[in-house]
Amino acid sequence: xxxxxxxxxxxxxxxxxxxxxxxxxxxxxxxxxxxxxxxxxxxxxxxxxxxxxxxxxxxxxxxxxxxxxxxxxxxxxxxxxxxxxxxxxxxxxxxxxxxxxxxxxxxxxxxxxxxxxxxxxxxxxxxxxxxxxxxxxxxxxxxxxxxxxxxxxxxxxxxxxxxxxxxxxxxxxxxxxxxxxxxxxxxxxxxxxxxxxxxxxxxxxxxxxxxxxxxxxxxxxxxxxxxxxxxxxxxxxxxxxxxxxxxxxxxxxxxxxxxxxxxxxxxxxxxxxxxxxxxxxxxxxxxxxxxxxxxxxxxxxxxxxxxxxxxxxxxxxxxxxxxxxxxxxxxxxxxxxxxxxxxxxxxxxxx
Numbered sequence: 001x002x003x004x005x006x007x008x009x010x011x012x013x014x015x016x017x018x019x020x021x022x023x024x025x026x027x028x029x030x031x032x033x034x035x036x037x038x039x040x041x042x043x044x045x046x047x048x049x050x051x052x053x054x055x056x057x058x059x060x061x062x063x064x065x066x067x068x069x070x071x072x073x074x075x076x077x078x079x080x081x082x083x084x085x086x087x088x089x090x091x092x093x094x095x096x097x098x099x100x101x102x103x104x105x106x107x108x109x110x111x112x113x114x115x116x117x118x119x120x121x122x123x124x125x126x127x128x129x130x131x132x133x134x135x136x137x138x139x140x141x142x143x144x145x146x147x148x149x150x151x152x153x154x155x156x157x158x159x160x161x162x163x164x165x166x167x168x169x170x171x172x173x174x175x176x177x178x179x180x181x182x183x184x185x186x187x188x189x190x191x192x193x194x195x196x197x198x199x200x201x202x203x204x205x206x207x208x209x210x211x212x213x214x215x216x217x218x219x220x221x222x223x224x225x226x227x228x229x230x231x232x233x234x235x236x237x238x239x240x241x242x243x244x245x246x247x248x249x250x251x252x253x254x255x256x257x258x259x260x261x262x263x264x265x266x267x268x269x270x271x272x273x274x275x276x277x278x279x280x281x282x283x284x285x286x287x288x289x290x291x292x293x294x295x296x297x298x299x300x301x302x303x304x305x306x307x308x309x310x311x312x313x314x315x316x317x318x319x320x321x322x323x324x325x326x327x328x329x330x331x332x333x334x335x336x337x338x339x340x341x342x343x344x345x346x347x348x349x350x351x
Contacts, residue, residue, distance in 0.1 A: 015126075015129070018125070019121075019122045019125055019126070022093035022096070022121070023118050023121070023122075025097070026093075026096050026097055026100055029097065030096070030097035030098075030100040030101050031100075031101065031104055032100070032101035032102060032103070032104030032105045033104065033105065034104060034105060034106075034107060035105045035106070037052065037106060037107070038289065040284060040287035040288070041231075041283075041284065042231035042255055042257060042283055042284045042287075043229050043230075043231055043257065043284050043286065043287040044287070045229075048228065048229040048286065048287065049286055049287035049288075050228065050286035050287065050288065050350075050351035051107065051351065052106040052107060052288040052290055052351065053103040053104075053106040053107045053113075054103075054113070054351040055106075055288070055290065055291050055292045055349045055350070055351050056099040056100070056102045056103040056106070056292050056327075056349070057099065057103050057113050057117065058292075058349045058350075058351065059095065059099055059292060059294075059325065059349055060092060060095075060096060060099070060117045060120065060121060061117075061120060062294075062347060062349065063091060063092050063095065064092070064120065064124050065163075065166040065167065066315065066316070066323070067088040067091075067092075067124070067128075067316055067317075068159070068162055068163045068166060069163040069166075069317070070083070070088070070315060070316040070317020070318060071083050071159055071163070071317060072156075072159035072160045072162070072163040072317075073317040073318055074317045075152075075155065075156045075159050075160075076156065076160075079135075079139070079140070079143045079152075080131075080135045080139055080155075081135040081136050081139055081140045081143065083135075083316070083317060084314075084316050084317070085128045085129070085131060085132035085135075086128075086132065087314060087316050088124075088128055088316045089124070089125050089128050089129070091313045091314070091316060092121055092124060092125070093121065093125075094311070094313065095310070095311045095313060095325060096117070096121070098310040098311050098325075099292075099310065099311075099325075102292075102310065102327055106290060131203075134199065138195065138199075139195070139199065142191055142192050142195035142196070143192060145190055145191040145192050146189070146190055146191070146192035146193070149189055149190070149192040149193040149196055150186035150187050150188070150189060150193060151183060151186050151188075151192070151193050151196030151197055151200065152192070152196060153186070154179070154182050154183050154186050154200075155183075155196065155200055158179045158182075161179075162174060167263065167264040168263050168264055168265065170218070171211070172210075172211040172212075172214040172215045172218065173211070173215065174211065176204045176205070176207045176208035176211060177204075177205075177208050179204055180201060180204045180205055180208065183196075183197060183200055183201060183204065184197070184201065225262070226261060226262055226263075227259050227260060227261055227262060228259070228260060228262055228266075228285065228286045228350060228351070229249065229257055229258065229259050229260070229286065229287075230257075230258055230259075230260050230282055230284065230285050230286075231255055231256070231257055231282070231283040231284040231285075232255070232256045232258060232273075232280060232281070232282055232283065233254055233255055233256070233280070233281045233283055234277060234279040234280040234281045235256065235273075235277050235279075235280045236251075236256075237251050237256060239277060240256070240258065242276075243269065243272075243273065245260060245261050245265060245269055246258050246259070246260050246269070247259040247260075255283065262350050263350070264347065266348060266350050267345065267346075267347050267348045270282065270333060270348060271345055274333065274334050274336075274337065275337075278334070278337075280334065281331055281334060282330055282331065282333055282334075283330065283331050284330060285330050285350060285351070286350070286351050288330065288351065289329055289330050289331065290327065290328075290329060290330065291327075291328060291329070291330050291333070291348060291349065291350075292310075292325060292326070292327055292328075292348075292349040293325075293326050293328060293333075293336070293345065293346075293347065293348050293349065294323050294324065294325050294326070294346040294347050294349075295323070295324040295326060295343040295344065295345060295346055296315065296321060296322075296323065296343060296344045296345075296346040297312075297321070297322050297323075297324050297343035297344075298320060298321065298322070298343070299314075299320040299321065299322055300322075301322055301324060301343060303324065303343075307324075307326050307328070308326060308327040308328060309324060309325070309326055310325040310326065310327055311324075311325045312324050312325075323346065324343065333348075
């Protein structure tokens with residue numbers, strides 16, 4: 001018994017060290033020098049301005065979204081133990097250094113922002129490690145008894161639905177209980193069915209309980225705005241009537257101030273606007289002129305020399321695809337069009 005406790009203690013310490021190491025490295029080795037920043041020219045109302053450094057600090061949360069997207073992709077063709085859990089963890093921490101340095105250039109990242117990143121990073125790391133440990137052992141053995149159980153099909157559907165949900169809505173608002181009910185309602189057909197029923201049931205019930213706690217905490221501090229203001233040139237208010245998501249606020253001297261949705265909807269909106277109107281220029285987003293974007297590219301991508309590439313990582317779960325993080329000026333977003341012949345605009349990180 002003493003030997004078991006000793007090994008458990010050592011395993012716990014190793015786990016703490018594993019999580020603490022990238023945090024310590026980021027805090028000590030990933031510092032950037034603050035650069036002088038121009039004040040907002042068009043969106044001058046402080047109520048509609050967002051801290052510019054946030055464009056880099058929002059990516060870690062999106063990395064987790066992408067990991068679940070990759071997990072859903074893997075389940076379309078393989079079992080859960082085929083997902084590269086370790087690569088998902090490495091991808092989170094490896095990109096954080098360059099992002100922190102760029103955030104420092106635009107203004108020091110606040111303690112709250114860093115604490116949030118480290119907390120979600122630690123939680124994500126633990127989840128991936130525990131899931132990998134289970135799926136690579138018990139889960140793998142159970143998968144040998146059945147090609148695809150009814151419970152596997154429920155998980156496949158849930159993973160796809162969850163990945164889509166996370167593109168626009170915080171994870172803690174997801175209805176894990178509803179999917180737990182579907183899991184329990186699925187017919188059982190052998191060992192794999194019972195194993196999935198127990199494993200996924202525990203996981204989803206735990207996530208449902210944790211989500212309720214996070215939802216209460218989020219409610220206490222308030223929710224983030226779902227819209228922001230942008231400055232556009234090269235189009236008219238009449239042109240923008242074709243985009244119901246955009247609300248024109250003012251139009252002076254050919255500069256339109258408009259309100260637009262955030263998150264994935266904003267990325268799709270910008271892509272469509274710049275495709276429809278090649279002369280359109282986005283001058284500011286939430287009072288800022290610097291932005292982080294990501295490209296979905298093939299493996300070993302050939303990129304333009306003028307792109308300020310921060311990192312290139314594998315898109316976990318997607319065969320021979322990479323994610324390219326690029327820092328650029330807002331008013332240069334229209335120049336991405338030639339680049340997208342070999343890649344796709346994945347996301348604009350809107351502070």
